[in-house]
Amino acid sequence: MFSIHYKFFSKLDHNMVLFNAHHIMMSDLKRQIMRQEHINATRSDLQISNAETNEEYTDDDALIPKNSSVIIRRIPAKGVKSTKQRFLSCSDRPAPSSGSLMISNLAEVNASEEDKIKAVMFQSSQCYSQYMDKLAGQPPPNYICFRCGETGHYIRNCPTIGDKNFDASQRIKRSAGIPRSFMMEVADTSVKGAMLTNTGVYAIPIINAESYAIKKKEKPPFLPQEQSSCSSEEKDPVPDELLCPICKDFMNDAAVTPCCGNSYCDECEF
Numbered sequence: 125m126f127s128i129h130y131k132f133f134s135k136l137d138h139n140m141v142l143f144n145a146h147h148i149m150m151s152d153l154k155r156q157i158m159r160q161e162h163i164n165a166t167r168s169d170l171q172i173s174n175a176e177t178n179e180e181y182t183d184d185d186a187l188i189p190k191n192s193s194v195i196i197r198r199i200p201a202k203g204v205k206s207t208k209q210r211f212l213s214c215s216d217r218p219a220p221s222s223g224s225l226m227i228s229n230l231a232e233v234n235a236s237e238e239d240k241i242k243a244v245m246f247q248s249s250q251c252y253s254q255y256m257d258k259l260a261g262q263p264p265p266n267y268i269c270f271r272c273g274e275t276g277h278y279i280r281n282c283p284t285i286g287d288k289n290f291d292a293s294q295r296i297k298r299s300a301g302i303p304r305s306f307m308m309e310v311a312d313t314s315v316k317g318a319m320l321t322n323t324g325v326y327a328i329p330i331i332n333a334e335s336y337a338i339k340k341k342e343k344p345p346f347l348p349q350e351q352s353s354c355s356s357e358e359k360d361p362v363p364d365e366l367l368c369p370i371c372k373d374f375m376n377d378a379a380v381t382p383c384c385g386n387s388y389c390d391e392c393e394f
Contacts, residue, residue: 126190130157131175133197147187154184157196171197268324273313275324296320299327308333368392 127140128148141148141156154170157163163170173180175193188194233240263278271282273296284290299307299319307327310318316336318326368375370392377390 128153128188128190129175129193130172130196131193133195138193143190146190148190149184150181150186150188151184153188153194163198165201167201169199169201171199173197266322266324268320268322273320298322302329306330 125142125144126146127142129138129140130153131138139160141153141160143152143156150172153172155165157170158165158168171180172188173195175195178195181188181194233243235243263276265275267278268275269277269279269282271279272284272290277283296313297319299321302319304321306329307319307321308330309325309327311326312318313326315326315328317328317332319328321327362374365387366374368378368389369386370388373389375387375389378387379390380387
């Protein structure tokens, strides 16, 4: 049995693959590593390179000799749609208003000294730019605008932006953590307690709908209060063994006399 030692680029420990030959094809090596590491081959691929020479194996039919050490990098599989395609690339970023700001050789530009100084200051700060990629294209079907609660657009492109009649303070609650079987769909947000589900449909909890259906009955003002059943019933008599024979009240700090063995209040006894 021969082996090849491999290590993932982001890990410290080494593992090995065993085989019965002097060489192993790179496709077979990938298949065994994916099986050992429980990697989904439909969504991920492996990039294999020599640990000593850093030479990358690009041909799946390449033969890797025994007792070799390789470095593994996990990369997205070919044909899988990446989430980066939803963002604008660097070429789509907005260009500066002045064309001279992006010219490398400013000495040959026919511009004033003030424009050249502005161009130098602009180009020197490009490496520290905090520009963030903007979302482009259509959002996913489950994306819900947090401003208006509708689907089909990002919050940057919300049609309610600039609308003075739109009240942005009324945030729509989401039904996070509530099972779908406990929810009941409603027509719109005008229903009391309506929440937005992850499918873009408004719903309210079933227990809330039953509670809203039962209206509270308010009593007329200045109505005499009914006497409770507890007050109407006579109080239970106090047992005689709990009463002090002297003051005829509950014994307070009861003490037993050594002569007759009866119980009295501490104050009544002395």
